[in-house]
Amino acid sequence: MRSSRKNNLPPQRTTGPRGPRPAPRREENNTRRGPPVAREDGPQRIAKLLARAGVASRRDIERMIAEGRIALDGDVLTTPATLLENLRGVTVDGKPVAPPAAARLWRFYKPAGCLTAARDPAGRPTIYDRLPAGLPRVMPVGRLDFMTEGLLLLTNDGELKRQLELPSTAVVRHYRARAFGEVSQAQLEALSEGVEIEGMRYGSIDANLERRTGSNCWIELSLTEGKNREVRRVLAHLGLQVSRLIRTAYGPFTMMDLDPGDIGEVQREDLFRFRQTLKTPAAKKPPVEK
Structure with a gap:
């Protein structure tokens, strides 16, 4: 019998309500209208x-x-x-250059042991070796290093990619780490104030000790910056050696129903509703004429 606990992970919390999708709203002319498309005028x-x-x-x-x-x-x-x-x-x-297509987003479970890159001079496998044929040209949203696994978002839209990666939009990334060593909950809670390591400043991290198994422990972390190797470096700073690192969610999107190498597209309506919730930098107000 196949275990109901996937990927040998501790039980995972959902990142948002799940339930039946509401019925589409009927328009008076009985036609279905998709989400409005944001437009920008001018050069x-x-x-x-x-x-x-x-x-x-x-x-x-x-x-x-x-x-x-x-x-x-x-x-x-x-x-x-x-x-x-x-x-x-x-x-x-x-x-x-072909006209821009509508923005699309996919959830991909990146396996450990492949690069988030189009190609590697050393000949190591990349995510594009694992993606199915027939996809349009897609770009990764952020990166996961070679041995990190888990949720990687892919999009055909460069502006959506940038919007999802900007710290100013405050999209939360969720991780689980299995690490060797001793750490206290108090040490993990101190990461909420941020930490500086070898001249690099890392912002607030919400970290919790999930469980211990002998000399190993599982730690859950949430952050919004996603700097290069941030989780590994911060945990190493606490004296821990990470043996497995999994990104479990990026904003409201999770890998709950994916196995390593699986991919699934986010529905257009769900993507549109999510983009409406993103924070955007405050626009500069024009000077008031006197």
Whole structure:
């Protein structure tokens, strides 16, 4: 008989209410309307437009411009600050850029032992070796290091990727860590004040000791920054050696029904409702004329 406890993990809490989906609202003309699409008027930076079209992240697009790979009407661009109304006439590596598709989001259970990268010079396996054929071009939201497993969000939309990664939007990442060593709940609670390690400042972390098994313990952590190897470095600072690290949730999205290597798309309506809840930096108010 197959165990009901998946992946040898302690019981996992849900991150939000679950239940039957409400029936779609009926419009007077008996047609179904999808969620409204946010629009921005006026010229925008080409890096933003290309990221929105799913070509690459803004940072990667800036690098591609510096390498002379992006052109407008045949002229190679030299600055990512170029302002455009749309991507008509823009080419990447000589190929026209397709209009941006609707934003989509997938949940992927990244197995341990693969990179969150498109390719590796050392020939190690990457997440793209595990993804099924037929997906559009997708970009990872944040990263999980080589031996970290668990939930990795993937999207075809560069702006959605950036929105989910920004600390200012305060999307909470949830982790479980199995570690060797001794630690007290008081030490873990002190992480809520943040900690500085070798000149790097890490923000508030909500950490709780779940259980002990001999010399090992399970620790649950929640954070919003997601800096490189943050969980491993913070726990090492407390004298712990992490033997297994799993990201169990990213915002309201969990890996509860996924096995390693599995992928599932987030429904459009759920994605739209989630984006409505994201915090955004306060806009600067225009000066008042006297």
